[in-house]
Amino acid sequence: xxxxxxxxxxxxxxxxxxxxxxxxxxKTITVPNTTGTMALTSNLPNAQLDEIDMWVVNTDLTxxxxxxxxxxxxxxxxxxxxxxIGTGMSVSSSGHxxxxxxxxxxxxxxxxxxxxxxxxxxxxxxxGSNDNFSTNDRIAYARYYGSDNSRTTYLAYTIxxxxxxxxxxxxxxxxxxxxxxxxGGTNDFMSGVIFKRLCNT
Numbered sequence: 294x295x296x297x298x299x300x301x302x303x304x305x306x307x308x309x310x311x312x313x314x315x316x317x318x319x320k321t322i323t324v325p326n327t328t329g330t331m332a333l334t335s336n337l338p339n340a341q342l343d344e345i346d347m348w349v350v351n352t353d354l355t356x357x358x359x360x361x362x363x364x365x366x367x368x369x370x371x372x373x374x375x376x377x378i379g380t381g382m383s384v385s386s387s388g389h390x391x392x393x394x395x396x397x398x399x400x401x402x403x404x405x406x407x408x409x410x411x412x413x414x415x416x417x418x419x420x421g422s423n424d425n426f427s428t429n430d431r432i433a434y435a436r437y438y439g440s441d442n443s444r445t446t447y448l449a450y451t452i453x454x455x456x457x458x459x460x461x462x463x464x465x466x467x468x469x470x471x472x473x474x475x476x477g478g479t480n481d482f483m484s485g486v487i488f489k490r491l492c493n494t
Contacts, residue, residue, distance in 0.1 A: 344379035344393055344490035350477030358475075360388030360420070360464035367479050382488050389426055389462045392455045397491045402449040402465050405476045405483040406437055414438040415473035417449050418466040425460045432463075444476075456494050 347369035354365065363384045369376050380393035392398065404417045419433035433449040455461045465486060467475045476483045 342378065342489055342491070344377070344381070344396075344398075344488070346377040346379075346381045346488045347374070347482070347485060348382070348384070349479065349482050349485035350475060351479045352477045354467055354475040354477065355469070355472075357468050359418075359466040359468065361467060362386060362388040365477070369482055369485060371480070379490070387426075388464045389422075390464065391462060392458055392488075394490060395455050395458065395494045397494060398453050398455055399487075399489040399491055400433075400451050400453060400463065401487045402433065402435075403446065403482070403485055403487070404435070404437075404448065404467070405444070405446045407444045407474045407476060408437075408439045408441060409472040409474060413441070413473055414470040415475070416466075416468040416470060417447075417475075418468070419449050419451055420464045420466060421451075421453060421461075422463075423457065423461050425462060426464070429464070452491070454494055 348366045349369050350361065350365055351367040352365060354361070358365065363386050366384050368381070382393065383391045385391070400419060402417055402419055404415070406415045408415065414436060416434065416436045418431050420429045421432040422429040432453070433451040435447050435449040437445050437447050439445065453461070453463065469475070477485075
């Protein structure tokens with residue numbers, strides 16, 4: 294005999310929702326004895342990342358770039374690299390980045406830097422705006438201080454809530470302080486950015 298689907302009010306009282314038809318045994322859905330709202334699957338976190346993109350700084354930068362404009366960015370490619378997943382990011386001539394979908398994004402700015410003089414420093418920033426860069430805030434910051442010809446890789450990291458694709462944007466800055474080089478190239482990921490959409494907003 295086919296099973297049935299039942300709703301349990303939490304106190305052992307059952308209401309038959311529908312005949313299960315081909316069910317081999319009874320199935321029970323337990324509803325807590327309280328008031329609440331059921332979530333739609335569209336409001337739940339994604340089961341997988343549906344937007345991932347990686348871009349590299351395509352040449353050495355030996356001066357301040359605040360922001361780093363589109364000319365110096367190239368989407369990452371190479372063996373086993375197939376970007377983007379999803380629609381992907383886009384960057385304007387003014388260095389402002391537009392997101393493909395609303396949602397929470399993890400952003401990582403990776404800098405490979407060489408100091409060209411003693412007692413020198415370099416800085417990287419992520420700036421965010423919710424009005425298409427009429428105004429902006431510095432939302433992530435990292436600094437390296439080292440001796441002549443010293444090299445390191447460091448990063449700035451943040452998570453942003455993108456609600457308006459026309460106005461919610463980011464940009465990336467490099468401040469060489471004295472004489473430092475942000476190392477770049479198209480063959481290797483020396484310096485660049487990684488975007489991951491984590492879930493819906």
